[in-house]
Amino acid sequence: MPTLPNRRSVLSAIAAISLTVGPAAARDDAPVVAAASDLQFAVEEIAAAFETETGMRVRLSMGSTGNFARQIREGAPFQIFMAADEQFIADLHADGLTRDKGDLYAIGRVAIMVPHGSTLTPDAELDNLAEMLAAGQITRFTIANPDHAPYGMRAREALITRGLWEDLQPFMVLGENVSQAAQFALSGNAEGGIIAYSLALAPQVAPQGTFELIPEDWHEPLRQRMALLNNAGPVAEAFYAYMMEPSALEIMARYGFVVPEGQ
Structure with missing residues (x-):
């Protein structure tokens, strides 16, 4: 798949964050939360509130x-895993x-998002995408890699439902995760893409384009x-519990997540 160059106007905040395990990390005993990239802005806000309220x-x-999930199986030092698809938790358990x-x-949603100035108009039924594709006016369209990213899996399912998946293949650019897909979609080098609703709503991202x-x-x-992973300590346990508190749930709802009432 082709790689899109990043335009400087795309906020670097939506680039994926990678965990670095080294001397500096080893000296920091704060537990590491492995979180799906659709949570990037929501969970950063929750973590900041958690620190303010609890120290x-x-x-x-x-x-x-x-x-x-693969890294956890290989012994990565995470204490909490926040997955975008519950099947991965079930398999690890x-x-x-x-x-x-x-x-x-939470229950997430996907949205089609396009950068300002794109010739593609976002609509819920993907009608304009279908029209432009038929007219040969799509050059690049992006989603997260459906081989390992749940938001990419759901984007693929939506495109299959609409009957566009096969025809889009020559123009498809895959992000390593949905955060990178958002970065690609808003780079100005693609007509748009299907990303997480939570990212489209984020104040750091929303001004960059329009979505449906x-x-x-x-x-x-x-x-x-x-x-919680088996090595989780007291701080991880406290953050895990905090995720279910009203203040955290309010932040999740603000980013477009449906907060489940039951299991």
């Missing part, structure tokens, strides 16, 4: 759920790598589940 701190590592089955913390929600029945639900 305790967590470190965040943002990336694709599938890659994190079945293999004895989480304390329990975890908790459903894609019908939720066009893809499998993005049931997002988190779990």
